[in-house]
Amino acid sequence: MKRKPLVIGSLSLIAVALAGTFASGWFVPTETTVTELAPGVYFRKTETEPNFIGCNQGWVIFKDFVLVVDANFPGQARILIDEIRKTTDKPIRYVFDTHYHGDHADGNAVYEKLGAVPVASENSRQLFETKGLAGFRNSQEQKPDEYGGLEYAVPSLWFPRTLVIDDGKQRVELIHLGHAHTAGDAVAWLPKHGILFTGDACVDGPFNYTGDSNTESWIGVLTELQKLPVKTIGPGHGEVSDKTLLDKQKRYFVELRAAIQAAIDAGRTLDELKESIELPFYKEWTGVDVKERTENIEHVYSELTRGRRTEED
Secondary structure, eight states, rough: OOOOOOEEOOEEEEEOOSOOOOOTTTOTTTOOOOEEEETTTTEEEEOOOOOOOOEEEEEOOOOOOOOEHHHHOOOHHHOOOOOOOOTTOOEEEEOOOOOSHHHHHHHHHHHHHTTTTEEEGGGHHHHIIIHHHHHHHHHHHHHHHHHOOOOHHHHHESSSEEEEEEEESOEEEEEEOOOOSSOOOOHHHHHTTEEEEEEETTTSOOOOOOOOOOOOHHHHHHHHTTTTTSSSSESSSSSSTTTTTHHHHHHHHHHEEEEHHHHHHHOOOOHHHHHOOOOOHHEEEHHOOOOHHHHHHHHHHHHHHHHHHHOOO
């Protein structure tokens, strides 16, 4: 039986025309920019070089309130609130965490102080309460000026698969499709505008972290997202893009898994694989040689050999 979705409710601005094609290099990694993707829908792309300051974020202005996509770190949460206030004085009612990682969720406490409700998928609850909390406490020790005085804010509104927020003006569908970047990944889909905020389920550039992932399932999640009539993607990291970004993200994992499986079948060791693997497409897309992403190679190698090692044992 299919579950019915839960339904709620009956820096400078750069406005750009986003009509299907996005120019490569339009923005640069040393800049933080805010773009109005559609009336009342904004995307903040954060600087990644020379400083990684956190995730990209978005916000949607409804009739009477604002929904934020990804809380980011506490310091960046405060900055985003100032940006939101340049566009509206409506209260921030919800902050949607696409997953538990600190650069997407540690700022929840900042929003809670404003009366906002943190929201996330049920499948991420355990990760928030374990790894998320541990990471937050570690950051408190390392960044007392930014984290000092804050208590970790676990989302208080959980949804199993879909949560719809619709007031007649805007409609946002929060959707969990399966284990991707993390077990609890969810996306924000705006069907009226064809806009998809993906969190780290889809990124634009060499930003994939696979430590919490299941890459086989991740490919399946991306396949499901490809079925949506997407016009614009606000990724978790990197530049705003169009639907072709889903193709690139999926292709990376498909080709990476295929290359690693071929090496395993040929009897190569992990060290040999790290030296020999070639993925020209990845460098064309990200500007980074696939060999430099050793953690991803190691993770996929472990996924593909796990059953084999068990049999040998």
